[in-house]
Amino acid sequence: MSTVKLEVHLSSEELLKAVEQLSQPDLEQFVSQVIALQAQRKASNLPQVEAELLLKINQGIPSNTQNFYDELIAKRDAETLTKEEHIELLNLSGEIEQLQAKRIEYLSELARLRGISLTALMENLGIQTQMYV
Template sequence: MLITINQGIPADIQNRYDELIEKRRMEMLTPDQYRELLALSDQVETIEAKRVEAMAELAGLRQISLSTLMADLDIHFPGNV
């Protein structure tokens, strides 16, 4: 459970995702890159969902709220710092 919680997005996926987000922001994304970005977005969301599920399970075992657990473990999601 802690491995899942502490596991982030693999660096290669995160780097490519960031590259494609930047290309999209600059309006330079090709149709193939757009499809790749959608697929990577699905992967990132799946990884983060599994992470949140594991945190919720651990919070339940500790009988504390998810937000308390996240504060205890110093876990922040982007946009939630």
């Protein structure tokens, strides 16, 4: 697909209406890019170490990995998962858990640098905390 540069002035509401038209994969990619942009802007006003940690925290799971994982979960829930897909699901689950564990490490380090609790940091950053019982 070709792209052209076009300068348009949109309100945030108009931009949101345009974003609503994106396909799910394009929306996920757009959201990731917006989060990265937000992290970069916040990072420009922070000490270098904090900025680097925020960029790592906001990296997230690659969209193609997340999409494949979601497909495998849907197949598992529909009970149509093959043995090979089950192995792939287990491997992907492990990879995602490792990425999430690294993210928690980065969050913990940032909380330590700021002298606040991990929960307080997550609340400050707007990251939801969930308690599993």
